[in-house]
Amino acid sequence: xxxxxxxxxxxxxxxxxxxxxxxxxxxxxxxxxxxxxxxxxxxxxxxxxxxxxxxxxxxxxxxxxxxxxxxxxxxxxxxxxxxxxxxxxxxxxxxxxxxxxxxxxxxxxxxxxxxxxxxxxxxxxxxxxxxxxxxxxxxxxxxxxxxxxxxxxxxxxxxxxxxxxxxxxxxxxxxxxxxxxxxxxxxxxxxxxxxxxxxxxxxxxxxxxxxxxxxxxxxxxxxxxxxxxxxxxxxxxxxxxxxxxxxxxxxxxxxxxxxxxxxxxxxxxxxxxxxxxxxxxxxxxxxxxxxxxxxxxxxxxxxxxxxxxx
Amino acid sequence: xxxxxxxxxxxxxxxxxxxxxxxxxxxxxxxxxxxxxxxxxxxxxxxxxxxxxxxxxxxxxxxxxxxxxxxxxxxxxxxxxxxxxxxxxxxxxxxxxxxxxxxxxxxxxxxxxxxxxxxxxxxxxxxxxxxxxxxxxxxxxxxxxxxxxxxxxxxxxxxxxxxxxxxxxxxxxxxxxxxxxxxxxxxxxxxxxxxxxxxxxxxxxxxxxxxxxxxxxxxxxxxxxxxxxxxxxxxxxxxxxxxxxxxxxxxxxxxxxxxxxxxxxxxxxxxxxxxxxxxxxxxxxxxxxxxxxxxxxxxxxxxxxxxxxx
Numbered sequence: 001x002x003x004x005x006x007x008x009x010x011x012x013x014x015x016x017x018x019x020x021x022x023x024x025x026x027x028x029x030x031x032x033x034x035x036x037x038x039x040x041x042x043x044x045x046x047x048x049x050x051x052x053x054x055x056x057x058x059x060x061x062x063x064x065x066x067x068x069x070x071x072x073x074x075x076x077x078x079x080x081x082x083x084x085x086x087x088x089x090x091x092x093x094x095x096x097x098x099x100x101x102x103x104x105x106x107x108x109x110x111x112x113x114x115x116x117x118x119x120x121x122x123x124x125x126x127x128x129x130x131x132x133x134x135x136x137x138x139x140x141x142x143x144x145x146x147x148x149x150x151x152x153x154x155x156x157x158x159x160x161x162x163x164x165x166x167x168x169x170x171x172x173x174x175x176x177x178x179x180x181x182x183x184x185x186x187x188x189x190x191x192x193x194x195x196x197x198x199x200x201x202x203x204x205x206x207x208x209x210x211x212x213x214x215x216x217x218x219x220x221x222x223x224x225x226x227x228x229x230x231x232x233x234x235x236x237x238x239x240x241x242x243x244x245x246x247x248x249x250x251x252x253x254x255x256x257x258x259x260x261x262x263x264x265x266x267x268x269x270x271x272x273x274x275x276x277x278x279x280x281x282x283x284x285x286x287x288x289x290x291x292x293x294x295x296x297x298x299x300x301x302x303x304x305x306x307x308x309x310x
Numbered sequence: 311x312x313x314x315x316x317x318x319x320x321x322x323x324x325x326x327x328x329x330x331x332x333x334x335x336x337x338x339x340x341x342x343x344x345x346x347x348x349x350x351x352x353x354x355x356x357x358x359x360x361x362x363x364x365x366x367x368x369x370x371x372x373x374x375x376x377x378x379x380x381x382x383x384x385x386x387x388x389x390x391x392x393x394x395x396x397x398x399x400x401x402x403x404x405x406x407x408x409x410x411x412x413x414x415x416x417x418x419x420x421x422x423x424x425x426x427x428x429x430x431x432x433x434x435x436x437x438x439x440x441x442x443x444x445x446x447x448x449x450x451x452x453x454x455x456x457x458x459x460x461x462x463x464x465x466x467x468x469x470x471x472x473x474x475x476x477x478x479x480x481x482x483x484x485x486x487x488x489x490x491x492x493x494x495x496x497x498x499x500x501x502x503x504x505x506x507x508x509x510x511x512x513x514x515x516x517x518x519x520x521x522x523x524x525x526x527x528x529x530x531x532x533x534x535x536x537x538x539x540x541x542x543x544x545x546x547x548x549x550x551x552x553x554x555x556x557x558x559x560x561x562x563x564x565x566x567x568x569x570x571x572x573x574x575x576x577x578x579x580x581x582x583x584x585x586x587x588x589x590x591x592x593x594x595x596x597x598x599x600x601x602x603x604x605x606x607x608x609x610x611x612x613x614x615x616x617x618x619x620x
Contacts, residue, residue, distance in 0.1 A: 127533060188527050188528075196536050203505065203568060206501075207501050219601045248579055252579060261512050265515075269508075277551040287517070290529045291532045291537050297533075298615055302439040
């Protein structure tokens with residue numbers, strides 16, 4: 001598919017994801033002029049030092065002025081306010097999107113803050129690392145990953161054109177694109193992302209609080225499995241606070257399912273039901289193979305860590 | 311420290327760990343003659359094809375005869391019986407050890423099955439990957455990792471010499487060695503390894519059972535965090551069944567702590583207590599930094615996956 005570059009892209013919020021969008025847009029020539037704004041003056045200064053943007057205004061309204069595509073990459077709970085602050089500068093016909101991990105609440109907030117005549121299309125690239133800030137981004141972050149767009153109800157054919165244009169932008173950045181209802185997105189991500197983060201944060205906290213096992217021991221012997229959890233428990237605290245608050249219902253519901261299953265597993269251990277344990281542990285192997293087959297994971301043992309003796 | 315090679319090493323059980331011990335002993339010249347036995351004839355045949363051992367007898371008594379060091383690397387619950395089956399061949403003065411992930415129950419079983427005149431020293435290398443079988447092992451597996459030895463009560467000075475010799479063997483394989491009481495080992499590993507595996511198996515099972523989210527969706531969007539859990543949930547089912555049954559008390563106790571913390575976290579989400587969430591999520595970052603500083607983890611974002619666009 002041919003893709004006409006976006007004449008002017010504005011990225012609002014320049015952490016890991018925002019800076020990766022800007023870098024990927026530059027590297028792939030998906031946008032001609034790139035404008036970056038961040039509410040934090042120190043981040044704006046760093047963006048200037050890194051030379052990531054053509055323009056780095058100090059005002060959000062200036063930042064979005066004349067932009068054909070505006071992508072909000074602020075922490076999830078801040079996107080609504082950021083959109084409201086920038087909205088007076090929106091160009092008629094602009095595409096207004098975001099990268100937040102929750103789509104129902106954020107989509108509603110952006111729609112409420114936006115004037116008529118722009119196209120609000122919430123989006124979410126399923127990609128990231130445990131690092132944060134404008135230095136953490138890199139242009140390959142979205143390659144081979146999925147970006148989910150959650151178009152809002154509309155019978156305007158121009159809206160469909162805008163969705164196709166935004167899809168093309170993400171494909172130019174290397175992503176695969178899927179369209180999905182926002183409520184379904186929030187349930188799927190509660191499973192594949194929000195619950196795993198919640199559990200990882202919890203287990204790392206539990207380990208840190210034990211009296212009889214020293215924190216140094218937890219660190220020394222972490223290669224037995226624990227260290228994998230610490231990677232995602234090192235993710236951005238503000239972003240994740242927002243995710244759990246904005247997707248509360250779906251997270252609590254899936255957490256209830258997880259707890260039921262964990263009680264059953266706990267009972268099987270207590271009563272020595274080895275067959276039940278082995279049956280579950282065999283079944284879960286197949287899921288891993290499916291993820292590798294779907295191109296979303298490295299097939300190398302131990303994430304390839306041992307290649308370098310790490 | 312100088313280390314005199316072990317004249318004859320017998321490895322009983324040749325999966326990921328057993329085959330890595332044999333390969334590492336060969337590569338490091340830590341043993342002169344290497345004998346491998348596995349209860350499964352197909353595995354013995356594969357060991358012969360791979361040329362990993364000098365001898366691959368079909369009988370466990372033959373396998374341990376004249377061995378100065380015997381390392382049991384069978385599934386945890388099978389080690390006691392494997393030791394009993396081989397014991398008639400033990401050479402007086404031999405060191406009898408293992409690699410099982412639980413040390414109390416396995417140490418007791420090996421001691422009960424062994425004659426007087428040998429030195430039973432339970433051991434546990436904290437290393438592994440999610441793969442299984444004789445083809446999965448590699449000689450660098452233990453490099454930079456910790457091996458915990460749990461010497462049994464003894465006032466025999468020759469026992470201390472044997473512990474020093476076994477420590478030297480593991481160091482020759484690249485490991486760092488720590489001595490620890492078996493009960494403490496079982497509590498530490500319940501935190502750093504057994505609980506993480508239990509949680510990972512559980513969450514992958516929960517995700518697979520959801521009616522409203524298709525398994526294909528779980529796989530496609532797993533890069534949001536879920537895929538990290540699937541790595542350890544792909545570990546050997548029989549081994550892990552045994553671990554939970556043999557370390558039941560410590561696992562259930564630590565699971566109780568985990569559950570308490572999870573209820574508190576769940577409550578904080580329900581009542582919108584963002585400050586509590588952010589405080590926990592900030593604290594857990596420090597643990598990750600400690601693990602990287604302790605040399606037990608890669609500092610590269612995303613385990614270095616993105617280097618290759620994986």
